[in-house]
Amino acid sequence: MVQLSTSVYLLGGLLGLFLLSPVLMAPTPGSMCTPLRTLNNSLGHRRRYMKHNFPINYTIRVHHKEIFKLSDINRMRLQVKGLDELVLHRLWFQVNQGVLKKIIRVMPERHPSRPYTTELERRFRDAEGVFVQSHPAEVFQQELPETIQDTWDHLTEEPDRVPESSWGFASPKSLLDNFCHTMHCLFSECFASTEDPRDYCSVSHWRKGR
Numbered sequence: 001m002v003q004l005s006t007s008v009y010l011l012g013g014l015l016g017l018f019l020l021s022p023v024l025m026a027p028t029p030g031s032m033c034t035p036l037r038t039l040n041n042s043l044g045h046r047r048r049y050m051k052h053n054f055p056i057n058y059t060i061r062v063h064h065k066e067i068f069k070l071s072d073i074n075r076m077r078l079q080v081k082g083l084d085e086l087v088l089h090r091l092w093f094q095v096n097q098g099v100l101k102k103i104i105r106v107m108p109e110r111h112p113s114r115p116y117t118t119e120l121e122r123r124f125r126d127a128e129g130v131f132v133q134s135h136p137a138e139v140f141q142q143e144l145p146e147t148i149q150d151t152w153d154h155l156t157e158e159p160d161r162v163p164e165s166s167w168g169f170a171s172p173k174s175l176l177d178n179f180c181h182t183m184h185c186l187f188s189e190c191f192a193s194t195e196d197p198r199d200y201c202s203v204s205h206w207r208k209g210r
Contacts, residue, residue, distance in 0.1 A: 029134040029135075031130055031133075031134055032127065032130055032131060032134060032187065032190065033187075033189070033190035034130075035123065035126045035127035035130050036127055036183065036187050036190045036191075037190060037191075038123055038126070038127075039120070039123045039124060039126075039127055039183070040180070040183070040184075040191070042116075042119065042120045042123055043120070043176060043179065043180045043183075045116065046173060046176040046177070046180070047173065049112075049113040049116040049117070050103075050113065050171075050172040050173040050175075050176050051171075051172075051173040053111070053112045053113040054113070054171070054172060054173075057171075058171060058172070059169035059170055059171050060102055060103065060106050060169065060170065060171075060172060060175075061102070061167055061168075061169055062098075062099065062102055062167070062168060062169070062170055062175065063098070063154060063155065063162065063166055063167060063168070064154075064166055064167070064168045065095070065151050065154045065155050065166075066095055066098050066099050066102070066155070066170075066175070067168060067170050067174075067175070067178065068091075068092070068095040068096075068099075068178055068182055069178050069181070069182070070181055070182060070185055070201055070202075070203055070206075071203065073088060073182060073185055073186065073201065074201060076088065076147060076148065079147050080145045080147055080148070083145065083148075085186065086135070086139065087144060087145065087148055088148075088186055089131065089186055089187070090140070091148060091151065091152065092182055092183070092186050093128050093131060094152060094155055094156070095155060096124065096179050097124070097128070098155060099175050099176075099178075099179060100117065100120065100121045100124060101121075103117055103172050103175065103176075104117050104118060104121065113172075154166065177206075181200070181206050184200035185200045185201040188200050188201070
């Protein structure tokens with residue numbers, strides 16, 4: 001009877017792990033796709049609002065870690081073995097939360113691109129809310145891999161404590177280009193087509209001007 005009880009206990013534990021694992025490694029929840037596609041529709045107008053309404057070569061001051069590119073995602077995937085995509089999703093939201101705030105901060109109330117950017121931020125918040133609601137609370141309390149935690153710590157550091165060497169400059173348009181490209185890479189299930197499969201994480205894909 002002791003052996004049987006032990007076996008049942010072990011089987012129950014393994015079953016529990018099996019049931020939990022899809023939560024940690026699950027693909028993008030279907031509920032995420034609607035707000036992300038809405039966000040993507042807004043990003044389709046970024047050239048008009050982030051380039052044409054700003055002076056030539058205009059840049060804003062951002063943290064180096066907020067210049068978040070496809071190459072950063074690919075590097076992290078190589079550096080961290082078995083990296084959970086959910087971790088990268090969390091990081092993406094953290095990065096672009098700061099990016100949108102900084103773009104809005106430099107625009108006067110009557111700037112022609114301000115209504116567009118505030119609406120973009122609202123849609124971003126909607127997507128972030130769905131993202132949080134789509135996962136158990138404990139997922140967001142898990143310890144991050146060291147490489148990701150280092151980036152996270154830099155992003156959440158008080159601005160007046162950030163060393164001058166950690167700041168950089170980027171144009172509003174390039175920041176939203178990164179925003180769009182990395183969104184397609186990390187949430188590709190929401191944008192992929194079976195008839196026309198694309199590698200959104202490839203830099204060459206975006207160089208084709210698609």
